[in-house]
Amino acid sequence: MSGHRRKSPYLAQGAEDEPLFGFRPRKVTGRQVRKALEHNINPFTKVPHTPRYHEMLEARRKLPVYDQMDEFYKIFNKNQIIIIAGETGAGKTTQIPQLVAYADLPHVNGKLVACTQPRRVAAMSLAKRVADEMDVQLGRHVGYSIRFEDMTEPGTTFLKYMTDGILLREATSDPTLDRYSTIILDEAHERTLATDILMGLLKLLAKKRSDLKIIIMSATLDARKFRNYFGIKKGSSVPLFKVSGRAHPVEVFYTQEPEPDYVEAAIRTVLMVHRAEDPGDVLLFLTGEEEIEEVCKKIKLEVDDLVNQDPDSVGPIVCVPLYASLGPQQQQRIFDPPPKPQRPNGPPGRKVVVSTNIAETSLTIDGIVYVIDPGFWRVSVYNPRLRIESLLVCPISKASAQQRAGRAGRTRPGKCFRLYTEKDFMSELEEQTHPEILRSNLATTVLGMVKAGVRDLVKFDYVDSPAPETLMRALELLNNLAALDDDGNLTPLGSVMAEFPLDPQLSKMLIASPEFRCSNEILTITAMLSVSNVWLLPSNQRREADAAKALVTVPDGDHLTLLNVYNSYIRNKHDEKWARNNFLSARALAEAENVREQLQRIMERYELELTSIADEKMMYNAIRKALCCGFFMQVAHRVGDQGNYLTVKDNQVVSLHPSCGLHPQPEWVIFNEFVLTTRPFIRTVTGVQPKWLLELAHVYFDLATFGDGETKTALKRVLNEKVGTSGRVKRLNKGMKKQC
């Protein structure tokens, strides 16, 4: 605590009219802070407060947290780690960080108070809101930090909202997180991968840094779990501070019998609500784009029918689809008012938002009075045995059902119709959603943890431990890529790889690319592979979309096609219209450009040379060699003449995904993804020469590790030809830092 013993300069000056007169770091009381809040002078800018400040303060006084200020400071001053529980609407996310700032006085001691959020928009809008409340300019005393945008001013910013991913990234390169006096992890109940790892790292760090305070904020249901997790400490327990919420009551209804078809039941329930319930908008949760568009059409048809039959009792309806890939602009439609009655004094119109899980956490829609919850979501699940991630439709958890129901009570008392029985709710649904760490491929996470100094990944104190098999898969991949040596230690190569916000295969390929003189091209391909799908395939224009795609396809490989698409986008001056005409997503391409710039900066920092090859044929070969350096574990060998492939080592029979543009089909291919949908497919595929694999990944392609079969025979044939490896590639494969 020695760093905080310093007296406040206001105290030193003895100026009793200073707003922070008498404040001592972490010894402040609610009474002192309330007085400072009422003061005419802004303590942080020393400028008189604007009238707007006082207006906002008036509203803040009505928040439940405001009344609990004394209690908060009593707990905060005494404890290093605190759990804060409270439902939405209590004001904890906006107020607690400010209260902490008054206690820590980070503007005096040169430190920062950080508050993490799982989503960028939340970090941005909260920072804006809090800057307004504190009467300071956004980006100066109060700022935010998200990917691609750092709205902070070093030396001035003392309260920073940020995404959990950014803080995790900072923690991997500076494990002491010395810049921060207090770290607040908000929305911890969402159990994002980044927040989970941060909880583990902060629990360790708390022992080393007694001056660091940690606050975990979560929904009430999960608070006990965190308290147990952080509370296992001799003779002390971590205190729980409860903030009361202010939501309206929501009446919950269940079906009498299980519904065999939730889509049909959902449509029926929407019509029932529309005919029988008072005015008020409806929110229906479904699982995906296709389902949502189809249901919107059906509801519209049915209601139009009803209106025609009985225009005196049924009002018009508007169905608004909502899912992430719609993009922010089209998503705005959810805020449109409901339709007007068809004639004066006719029955009122109603808005029905049909949404994926995005409306459960990421977007809130005011005015929703009725929620229809079929009880499912689509979730990605990682299977470490097969090394694939697949999307499955799964039942939601009780916590999730409660969150969905709560969406009906934001503006006034509401109703929630659950399309399952109460018995199923009680006995079939899990209490909590499985945290992300139990469902994800952990390769990048593990690399970051090792870089952060975690010695034993298996014994690490996780809130929930991932499957040992998942950790083994991650360690195996990182070892094969030479990011970790055989003892699990970080190699110099792994250390540089960890600096890139990428899958390890991609960072390895990128770092290897200057060796093949095509790092500019690999940079582009890497960026394209790390953004969402750039191809638009509207179902009513499939032929046109396919034709447009054929024009940019490079028959040697989908990776080369991606490069071609990106370069065309740049040549066409980032034109959105051009993108749309060519059935490409301008949003995804713009994102790729952003990612590319970020990756380029990291390459420059590590003096990784940026080079290109002019001759197209030579360039394509160089790119395919660089691909081999990162993706040699994702190789397949053609079997038979039906277009089937066998994955190397795992021996899975796979087909080329129909989106694949390879022609003709090469004997050996490298693939970016293995997806299991109607059948096992490999997606984004490029042909390679087997001798490259033997040259560039000779350890992995040691024939002694192969079972007998067609693949081995084919590789043996290649081995008889002369194969050599350059010294630099050898060093890279041993995890040596590349000399540039």
Next chain:
DNA sequence: GAGCACTGC
């Protein structure tokens, strides 16, 4: 001849 829930660096 298929389909991408949702975040994040």
